[in-house]
Amino acid sequence: MKDIDSILHALPEAISHTFGKGKPADYIPALAEVPRDRFGMAISTVDGQDFIVGDAKESFSIQSISKLFSLSQAMHYAGEKVFERVGVEPSGNPFNSLSQLEFENGIPRNPFINAGALVISDILLEHLKSPKQDFLDHIRRLSGNLDIQYDERVFRSEYDHGQRNAALAYYLKSFNNINHSIAQVLDFYFYQCSLNMSCLDLARASRFLANGGIDPVNDKKVVTPKRARRINSLMMTCGTYDEAGEFAFRVGLPCKSGVGGGIVAVIPGKMSICVWSPELGAKGNSLPGMHALKAFIEKAGISVF
């Protein structure tokens, strides 16, 4: 696998022209403060190897990438029943957050938009005894890193800027698609978003998706092979906000992004990838990150298509 390593180390140079064209998320102070020039990438293969470049061991706010882990945990506990309360269609709509719920009677389009993740959180609250600790343990186990923590400051900021999520939660409740109290749901949801992880943590934590649902390092089954495939398909069609079509078209891999600048990508049967760089494009995905993924698969000659 010398190739992966050499391709990886050529990437920072190859995508250096993409810096300065996006801008970091600024609605949360802690996100806005991260130096713009950070760039890291990590790859974990299904045979247990890791490859890293740049700031791949530096922790950042995972934000919406957490939706990947909450969904897989919810599917573990509730199986296909999850999809009675959230759909599997792309939102396809910059105005999605509330209008779509209104048109579609409180069923969020998919588990990766905020409304969907709030429903997923509500589902997990039914199954987890200590929701926050259990979720943290799940992530720690998947990444093999017991030091992963949530960021108290980011967590507080989410609350301070969380009116839109509160609106979504109340709106979902008006359609009886939230069972727990709004306070519980938001508290748990904001917690998930405020975890800090590195590229290496995230690549390892999502490796099971490249390996039929089984963590190749400890051989533990996270989800069934079928569910792993389905999560991958959801990442492909819905994982990168309103840019999912563009990602499928240009990158061609299942991806899940977060406004912290991280993107997780899966190459089924081969490897999981996490790239991170804070400058976001217009649709909220890391611009250097998207280019790095594109350059990597072109060099490596890999595609699911």
Added chain:
Amino acid sequence: MKDIDSILHALPEAISHTFGKGKPADYIPALAEVPRDRFGMAISTVDGQDFIVGDAKESFSIQSISKLFSLSQAMHYAGEKVFERVGVEPSGNPFNSLSQLEFENGIPRNPFINAGALVISDILLEHLKSPKQDFLDHIRRLSGNLDIQYDERVFRSEYDHGQRNAALAYYLKSFNNINHSIAQVLDFYFYQCSLNMSCLDLARASRFLANGGIDPVNDKKVVTPKRARRINSLMMTCGTYDEAGEFAFRVGLPCKSGVGGGIVAVIPGKMSICVWSPELGAKGNSLPGMHALKAFIEKAGISVF
């Protein structure tokens, strides 16, 4: 004014065929329990006379008719500034509640949709020392009835079914169009909706709108003549939910309705009217009430057009 009296007393017979075609609001138990056959109408003229028929002295839940009084009170305190935070255009959209806010950046279309009334409540909270008591006093003064009370059971029900209003309030706050806490705003808003008044109370309380803003009985200026005209125009274009065009077309008067089955109408320069009957049409307006207003103006040969 013998005419008014005789036209009024012929109405119950004239509209008897409209009963059984609508249905009372049922999202709040207390509303669903009101006997469907209730019908009352009251007229208060600008020269201080009152005319009543049927159950015109029976109290009912005023619901959205309260928006008339909160708006006039807000215009009294904040003048034209009110319209920097709410618009004056009809919503024209059954899907208005949240989608429209999303498209129009948190400025509610007008003060008579729920989102608009929440903003009006927020404005009043800035100006009133004891908001609930002050609002109640305002209503009592206007109607000349010191016995008017709010209905504790309806108030509680509003809370129990208030998730959509909570969603609206949080959404408005995410656009910085709510300054007070969501709890304060909802508490005050639900209080307004849960007042109980009779047709006679409401006809008297809205008489100032037919008289250039001045209460003809005690000569007190409620709003300026210009503002009275503007409130009347808002009632005409926005006062009856998504049916405002239909009301303007068929009834041709400024009206404000509530899901409790009441409708207030104004004939500028002449009189204010309140009709009440619980069965609602598809758009949420009292069906017998609409027909009674239509029959009255046809018999009386009155129209603003």
Added chain:
Amino acid sequence: MKDIDSILHALPEAISHTFGKGKPADYIPALAEVPRDRFGMAISTVDGQDFIVGDAKESFSIQSISKLFSLSQAMHYAGEKVFERVGVEPSGNPFNSLSQLEFENGIPRNPFINAGALVISDILLEHLKSPKQDFLDHIRRLSGNLDIQYDERVFRSEYDHGQRNAALAYYLKSFNNINHSIAQVLDFYFYQCSLNMSCLDLARASRFLANGGIDPVNDKKVVTPKRARRINSLMMTCGTYDEAGEFAFRVGLPCKSGVGGGIVAVIPGKMSICVWSPELGAKGNSLPGMHALKAFIEKAGISVF
């Protein structure tokens, strides 16, 4: 009626500050070429008097004001049946033209949006032997001016920029709400829009709306009193594009505007007004025209509210 005359002659001065703040319609060359400083106003009272100021005798392109005359003609022939094919609700939506039709199954919101006027044209095609000539005769009779003509150049331009109207017409036809050929409907519709009339012509032609449907000069019944009231109410709620609420709120009269810069207003029982000035505001209504109407009714102390 010396008052009207003096108020009228003070208007050009009073609204002079509003020039230079809007801009003329430019999608049609002939409209863009009209000098921006033109301003005229004409009033026709129900007792047969005319008052004019400024360029009130200069002809301009009536554009959407024609919808007033096609609607009244259609109501003359088809009565209430017209409203089985078009609604009476404000469109309330800047994105109205096609989206709303999609949501509401091919029934245009009202007869004053383009989609509605295409349906009205289709209805008239069923009743008129020589549609264009009959429509022209109708207008000439109402205004008492046999010299009124259509503008060939404007008519051609409407065709050249008429793709959106063609799209609307085909879309309506897909819902079976157009019976004649698209070519016939568009040809007739563009013809109506391309008539040239002066303020005086238009004030006289709409005087029947202020007089219960009867032309006070020749005592001819154009429509029934009830229908005149209903047309007035439609003008109030839908006559000035997405600004109808604003017009009702600020002007408080039934109005119908056109992108040629003309606005017709009706004061029921008293007079009809036409004001003209080419500079349009953001919503497509003459800016000096709106201010002139507002100034006039304030000075004259007239309002329907």
Added chain:
Amino acid sequence: MKDIDSILHALPEAISHTFGKGKPADYIPALAEVPRDRFGMAISTVDGQDFIVGDAKESFSIQSISKLFSLSQAMHYAGEKVFERVGVEPSGNPFNSLSQLEFENGIPRNPFINAGALVISDILLEHLKSPKQDFLDHIRRLSGNLDIQYDERVFRSEYDHGQRNAALAYYLKSFNNINHSIAQVLDFYFYQCSLNMSCLDLARASRFLANGGIDPVNDKKVVTPKRARRINSLMMTCGTYDEAGEFAFRVGLPCKSGVGGGIVAVIPGKMSICVWSPELGAKGNSLPGMHALKAFIEKAGISVF
């Protein structure tokens, strides 16, 4: 490859329970007349083998599957420039046809919705000398079947029910996203939709998409490898109307469907598949066809994810 054959022959039995639950397209008489119990499936592998079952050699109306071939032809001639005039995002909206164009200024969401295919047709009209014949030749060459014809009766029916497509075309033209005459564009577009092909024809004709853009039988390059991947990704995210997410989730393959009941699927690097059965589900995709694809990949243990 004995396996493929045996899996294929077990399918009709395996999916027999899905018959009678959908209904054939009925807006075109010729489509409604096809016997509902037809079922065929064909597979063409990248090493040149064919496998068939049931009515795989019976011709049917390819309808929207034609969009696959017009897109690949347009990408052959115009390359990436195609995507300056159509997007690559899923439409995500049952109300997509016109509303979305309105919100997004005349740029269709993707080349597989009708609006997008009209733009693609317009692009091809610039590059093809005899558009219809050239397109037919392209299809004949790809499928190796010189007998493929268009269906005159279906073609006429498309015209008779083509008002919505005409509306789309005029609307696109109003945004300057159609250069040729509406008549030319519609004529060419309806022609493409009215081709008759069998499952075997379609599996062979789309085999190049499974083989990096190269027709494995005659070694001819249809599109570059990169473009083949991109077409596959577009099929995955947008190929099955508003059900693309569901297809990705349940089937997990790039697919393109038509209301004639056909579905083409691609397994990159391995094979192309065409299944056909006329009964459609609520979103317009063949219900037995979708189940057959799902059963096939489960049995064969194949997935891109």
